[in-house]
């Protein structure tokens with residue numbers, strides 16, 4: 001049985017604090033026209049030979065070549081390449097890679113650090129208790145997983161013992177994340193936790209020092225606003241910081257309104 005938003009917030013102990021107090025000023029605007037939105041998003045990329053996917057998987061391509069090839073992939077090639085990738089040590093114990101999930105033409109992109117045990121089993125980011133909390137956070141600002149929302153991670157394979165991904169692992173996986181952003185073309189990126197901030201922004205400071213800062217991510221000709229907030233798994237352990245995460249989400253929602261108005 002699926003829960004209503006209020007039921008979900010109550011269940012997670014977030015109500016009434018996390019309730020949306022104002023109505024969204026604008027309905028979901030058209031990054032794409034209604035006509036375009038009703039059909040599958042176009043694959044904006046030229047077809048790249050399967051050979052490139054194989055070369056990347058076997059690490060035959062140099063760093064620059066690999067990044068260049070990944071930058072041309074469409075979704076199918078990207079998924080295949082991630083599934084076969086051996087570019088860092090996380091492939092050794094991989095049961096399956098977890099590329100990401102959601103609306104491939106979403107305005108909202110949420111990025112966490114890496115898949116955990118449950119995520120690896122299910123092949124989807126943010127399942128289990130942290131995933132439930134993320135769903136509640138989304139519901140609090142009238143968002144829903146898969147509906148104008150894409151969820152990805154800095155690394156696509158599970159770090160052993162669910163440890164945070166290392167810098168070298170995030171660097172090896174960065175071309176995949178970069179390509180996901182280029183394909184999705186989100187209006188706003190929300191980084192969940194310190195590792196995600198490090199992976200995308202190169203920021204190594206404590207999460208508390210990154211919250212509230214006006215970051216942007218350069219994607220082609222566009223600067224995408226970026227909001228840094230706590231990882232849901234951290235919030236489950238540190239209840240007082242939920243209110244700070246709520247502030248971050250309110251800021252993200254305000255930035256999205258500005259982005260849609262531009």
Ligand code: SF4
Nearest residue numbers: 085088091157172173
């Ligand atoms: Fe490749 Fe990323 Fe998995 Fe490392 S974490 S093996 S770079 S897909």
